[in-house]
Amino acid sequence: MSSGLPHALLLAGPAGVGKSQFASALVQRLLCSETREAADSACGECPSCRLFASGNHPDFRHVIPEAEAVEAEGEGGDAGDKKKASSQILIGQIRALEDFVYVGGHLSNRRAILIEPAEAMNISAENSLLKILEEPPTGVCFILVSDRWRKLLPTIRSRCRSVMFGRPAAAEARQWLAEQGGDKALPLLSMTGGAPIRALEEFEKGRMKAFEDVASSLFDHSGDFLELAGRWESYLKKDGGFKMEDIVGMVQKALFDLTSLATTGRLRFFAGREHQAEAIVKKADTANILNYYGELLKARALSSHPLNPRLFLDDIAARYLRAIAPGRS
Numbered sequence: 001m002s003s004g005l006p007h008a009l010l011l012a013g014p015a016g017v018g019k020s021q022f023a024s025a026l027v028q029r030l031l032c033s034e035t036r037e038a039a040d041s042a043c044g045e046c047p048s049c050r051l052f053a054s055g056n057h058p059d060f061r062h063v064i065p066e067a068e069a070v071e072a073e074g075e076g077g078d079a080g081d082k083k084k085a086s087s088q089i090l091i092g093q094i095r096a097l098e099d100f101v102y103v104g105g106h107l108s109n110r111r112a113i114l115i116e117p118a119e120a121m122n123i124s125a126e127n128s129l130l131k132i133l134e135e136p137p138t139g140v141c142f143i144l145v146s147d148r149w150r151k152l153l154p155t156i157r158s159r160c161r162s163v164m165f166g167r168p169a170a171a172e173a174r175q176w177l178a179e180q181g182g183d184k185a186l187p188l189l190s191m192t193g194g195a196p197i198r199a200l201e202e203f204e205k206g207r208m209k210a211f212e213d214v215a216s217s218l219f220d221h222s223g224d225f226l227e228l229a230g231r232w233e234s235y236l237k238k239d240g241g242f243k244m245e246d247i248v249g250m251v252q253k254a255l256f257d258l259t260s261l262a263t264t265g266r267l268r269f270f271a272g273r274e275h276q277a278e279a280i281v282k283k284a285d286t287a288n289i290l291n292y293y294g295e296l297l298k299a300r301a302l303s304s305h306p307l308n309p310r311l312f313l314d315d316i317a318a319r320y321l322r323a324i325a326p327g328r329s
Contacts, residue, residue, distance in 0.1 A: 005030065006161040007136035010118070012149035013165030016198020019145045020116060022165075027112045028052045030141060031059055048107055058106040061097060063115040065089050087305065089115065091124040094132075101137050109139040116145035118152055126153050133159040167194040184208075190271045191215060191253070210235045210242055211250075218254040219276035221325035225318035232313050244312070245303040248296065251320055255293040258324065262286045284324045292323035 009026075011019045025041060032042035032049055042049050051057040067085035097113060105111045115121070121129065133142065133156065144160060146152060168176070170189075173196040177185055182196075185203035191211050192198045202211065217231050235242045253269040261267055262281045267274060299316065306312035 005141050007140065008133055008142040008144070008160040010144045010146065010149060010152075010157060010160035010162045011165060012146050012162055014167055014193060014195055015147040016192055016195025016201070017165050017167055018197055019147075019165050021197070023114055023116065023143050023145050026143065027060060027114055030112050031057060031108070031110055033108060051107075059108065059111045061100055061111075061113045063089060063093055063097070063113065065117075065120045066093065069093075087120070089121040089125050091122070091128050094121070094125045094128040097132070101132060101140055105139060111140045112143065113140065114143045114145070117148070118144035118146040118156075119148040121152075123153075126156055130156055130159070168196065170194060173199075187212070191250075191269055193253075193269065207242070210238070214242065214247065214250050215254075215270055215273070218250065218320075219270070219273050219280065221280065221321055225314060225321050228321065229310070229313040229317040232317065233310060236309070244306060244309060245300065247313070248300045248303040248316065251316060252293065252296055252300070255289050255296065255320075255323070258284065258289050259286055259293065262289075280324050285326075288323045288326070292319055295319065 011023055013019055028042040028044075028049060029040075031052060032046060034043040034046040034049075042052075044053075048057065048059075052060060065087050066089070067087050070085040100111065101113070115129075129142075130153065136142075142160070144152075144156075149157065149162075167173070173189055173194055174186060176196045177183065177189065177200060180200055182200045182203060185199045185208070188199040188202050188208060188211055189196060192202065202208065214232065214235060217228060232242075232247050236244065236247070257267045257270050258277060258281055261274070261277050263286070267277060270277065296316070296319075302312070
């Protein structure tokens with residue numbers, strides 16, 4: 001391509017550090033008809049840029065999970081269709097790209113395809129994409145965005161040039177939040193793993209209280225597992241509330257922090273809760289915490305589609321309490 005870009009890029013790194021924003025700016029820059037090669041960004045004024053901003057650029061395809069695509073079509077969609085939609089990127093969505101890929105562009109010879117999150121592709125979709133990447137058509141750039149890039153097929157990763165994104169330094173993240181008017185989102189910065197964009201997004205969704213309440217529940221082992229699971233379930237049912245994978249992620253972070261406190265004396269995700277965490281660490285067996293952390297990594301794969309959400313939460317809560325407070329589950 002004249003831009004010097006490879007035919008496929010993999011933007012990989014933790015969530016909430018700007019991969020999607022970078023990908024969108026890159027696509028607009030790639031398709032811009034006025035910006036010179038040496039420029040860092042699109043002009044924002046040409047017909048191509050205006051079409052991209054309106055979401056109607058004929059030389060761009062944005063591939064997202066089926067459920068998100070259905071939701072993006074508007075509130076007026078059929079509720080049944082929304083419920084049945086898959087949280088994965090399906091083979092049909094990738095096959096639908098073939099006509100777009102192998103036919104010339106409308107405004108120029110450049111075309112761009114953005115797939116995010118790339119790890120949402122099921123195995124059939126990945127294999128379908130692999131066939132296209134094996135014989136890349138001229139003028140087409142694939143951009144894959146992934147928080148969990150290791151889940152992608154090695155053959156897909158090998159056909160992409162990887163660009164790794166890291167978390168910004170804490171001071172830079174706080175400064176960015178302040179510049180965005182997100183000072184009130186600062187308490188979420190550590191709980192989102194130092195990812196300022198995600199912290200701001202969660203705050204704007206009105207989920208700060210949910211984060212803080214779930215965090216409190218993780219360091220309160222005064223009740224039994226049914227009570228704990230019930231508290232978590234209540235946040236899944238609230239508007240703008242957590243998804244199941246958010247709950248599991250928070251449990252993982254708590255287990256990580258308890259292990260970290262026991263071994264290094266520091267908390268990474270739940271700074272400010274040292275007193276509660278120390279009380280748990282004094283009585284808990286670090287080996288049990290580590291063992292459950294490993295088990296939870298496997299369970300997380302089921303969190304997006306558990307057969308029985310309440311039973312899934314009961315099991316997670318019971319195992320968590322057994323790990324941090326034997327005898328209280």
